[in-house]
Amino acid sequence: DAGVTQSPTHLIKTRGQQVTLRCSPISGHKSVSWYQQVLGQGPQFIFQYYEKEERGRGNFPDRFSARQFPNYSSELNVNALLLGDSALYLCASSSPGSNQPQHFGDGTRLSIL
């Protein structure tokens, strides 16, 4: 079975631009979470979606938004990009049930020039 897939793998943007990152969960997984990982740090939680509804939001500005589609795939949008948004963006999915572990995709490495 395919794991969590993310696209694109790498992206270069300039300050002020907007970006959309995409994620497809493992088949059968209905929950998708987004994390930001800057170099030398652990991942930081951005959003969680379950059954197309937002179930949690981390301490990120309103420039960050996300949504989940009926097929459980998800998009993360970031507007007005700043240099500090340069990071590895990780998508994780988990199967129903609060005790299920999250499995990560390969991530999207976003560089802001």
Added chain:
Amino acid sequence: QKEVEQNSGPLSVPEGAIASLNCTYSDRGSQSFFWYRQYSGKSPELIMFIYSNGDKEDGRFTAQLNKASQYVSLLIRDSQPSDSATYLCAVRTDRGSTLGRLYFGRGTQLTVWP
């Protein structure tokens, strides 16, 4: 503020030795505990999870949980150079608005030398 602290690295052990990685967490309501391995430039890979006090073994890996001390550890027996990576401890509280959210430590970099 929920905090997850990992022992400062880098940790360096010879091949065949036992590597011990430690993690403490601040929220007593934490329910689920995870260890992820992350190779340089790659994404985190789940290697162990534990929910109950005590030990859980999977091959060369043993996770230990002590909720009273708010402490979780990972032991890697017979360490191999391929185990060289950053190990991330993650905690989940499974309550209210934090349902499903993982809190990560900064990671401990492990190097296993031949």
